[in-house]
Amino acid sequence: MKKLSISLFCLLLIGCNKSENIAKEEVRADLTEVLQEDKVAFSSPVASNSPQPPSLISEKTESENKSNSPTQRIDTISKKIIKNGDMRIQVGDIKKSQNQINEIIKNNQAYIQKEEFQNTDIDENLYITIRVPHKKFDALVNSFSNGVGTVLSKNISSNDVTEEYTDVSIKLANKKIYLEKYRDMLKSASTTKDMLEIQENIRELEDEIDVSEGRLRFINDRVNYSTLNLNLYKEKVRSSATSNIGFGSRFGDSVTEGWNSFVSFILGMISLWPFFLLIPVFVFLWRKWKGRKKK
Template sequence: MKNLFLLLFCLSLSNCSKSGSNKHSVNTEIAQSKNEAPMAVLEVASAPIPPPMETPAMEHTSPKKTDTISRKIIKNGDMRIQVGDIKKAQTQVNDILKSNKAYIQNEEFKNTDVDENLDLTIRVPHKNFDALVNSFSDGVGSVLSKNISSDDVTEEYTDVSIKLANKRIYLEKYRDMLRSAATTKDILEIQENIRELEDEIDVSEGRLRFIDDRVNYSTLNLSLYKEKVRSSATSKVGFGSRFVDSLTEGWNSFVGFFLGIISLWPFLLLIPVIVFLWRKWRSRKRNK
C-alpha cells in the first residue's frame, strides 16, 4: 500500500515539473516574440520608401524639350569696282564665281558716252561669301565702294516656327471636329476655320523657306565700272574740247526750246481767234 502511494506521489511531481517547464517555455517564447516584434517594426520603418510611380497625367504635364534652332544670319553686300576692260573683268568674275560655287541671278549692262557699267546680282553660299568678296577686292580692279551687312533673323524664324507648329495642331483638331460634326452649320463653320488655318500655314511656310534661302545663299550686288577716255590729241579734257561741248549743248538746248514752242501750236492758233472775238464783242457793245 505504501508502495502504491509513493508511486502516485512521484507521478504527480513529474506532472508538475512538466507543466512548469511547459509554462516556462511558453513564457520565454512569448517574451522572445515581444522582444522581436519591435525589431521587425524598426526594420520595416527603416526600409527605404520607393519613389512613387509617374502617372500618365504627370508625364503629360511635364514640359517637352524643344529642338534648339541654330542662328539665322543673312549677309548682303554691295560693291562697285572700276576696271580697265569690262570684258576681261567679266571673265575674271566668272572664274571667281565658279571657284566659290556662286551664280549670277541678274545681269544688266549700260553703255553711255562717258562710261560702261555692268551690274550683277550674285548669289553665293553663306560660307563662301567672305572669300568671294575678298577675291573681287584683290584681283578684279580698283574698289570704289563696298558695303557689307549682316542681319540676325533667328528671333523671327523661331517665332514663325512656333506659331506654325501651333497652327498645325489646331488644324488637326478642327479636322477631328469635322468628322464628328452633326449639323450643316457646324460643318460650314469648321470648314471655314480649316481654310483660314491652311492659308496661314502656307504663308508661314513660305516665310520660313524665304529666310532659309536668304541664310543659305548670301546676296552680293556687284557693279563693274569703266570710264571712257575722251578722244583728244593730249588724251585730256582741254579748253578746245570743252568749247566744242558747250556749242553742242547750246545748240541742243535751242533745238529743244524750238521744238517745245512748236508743240504748243494749238494754243498759238487759239490766241488770235480769242483776241478777234473779244475785239468784235467790244465794238458791238460800244455801238449799242
C-alpha cells in the same frame, strides 16, 4: 450552452459588418472607375456627338501644345544670319573683268541671279546680282577686292533673323496641332452648322500654314545663300578723236541747245500776249496826261 450561443451571435455580427464594409468598398471602387471614365470622356475633344466650337477649345490643351515640340524646337534652331553686300569696282576693260569675275564665281560655288549692262557716252556699267553660299561669302568679297580693279565703294550688312524664324516656327507648329484637332472634330460633327464652322476654321488654318511655311522657306533661302550686288564701272576716254563726245559732238550739242533756247524764248514771248494788249492803253493814257499837263 448560453455562453456558446452568445459567442456565435457575436461572430455572426462581426461577419456581417465585414461583408457590408467589403460591399461598400466595391461600390466606391466602381463609382471611382465610372467617374474617371466620365472625366476622360469629358476632356476628350471628340467625346460628345456635337463637336465643340473652335472658341471653346480648352486653355489646358493650348498650354500643353505650347509645351510640346514648338517650345523644345527653340533650342534646336541655329542662328539665322542673312548677309548682303554691295560693291562698286572701277575697271579698265569690262569684258576682261567679266571673264575674271565669272571664274571667281565658279570657284566659290556661286551663281549669277541677274545681269544688266549699260553703255552711255560717259561710261560703261555692268550690274551683276550674285547668290553665294553663306560660308563662301567672305571669300568671294575678298576675291573681288583683290586683283579685279579699284574698289570705289563696299557695303556689307548682316541681319539676325533667328527670333523671327523661331516665332514663325512655333506658331506654325501650333497651327498644325489645331488643324489636326479640327479634322478630328469634323469627323464627329453631327449638324451641318457645326460642319461648316469647322470647315471654315480648317480652311483659314491651312492658308495661314501655307503663308508661314513660305516665309520659313524664304528665310532659309536668304540665310543659306547670301546676296552680293556688284557693279563694274569703266569711265570712257574723252580725248579720243573718234569718241562720241569729241569736238564735233559737242559742237552739234551746242547748236541744238542754242536752237532749243531760241524756241523757248519765242514761246515765252508768245505766252505774254495778254500784256502786249495793254501797251496801247498805257500809251493812250500817257499821251492824254501829257497833253493836259501842257495846257
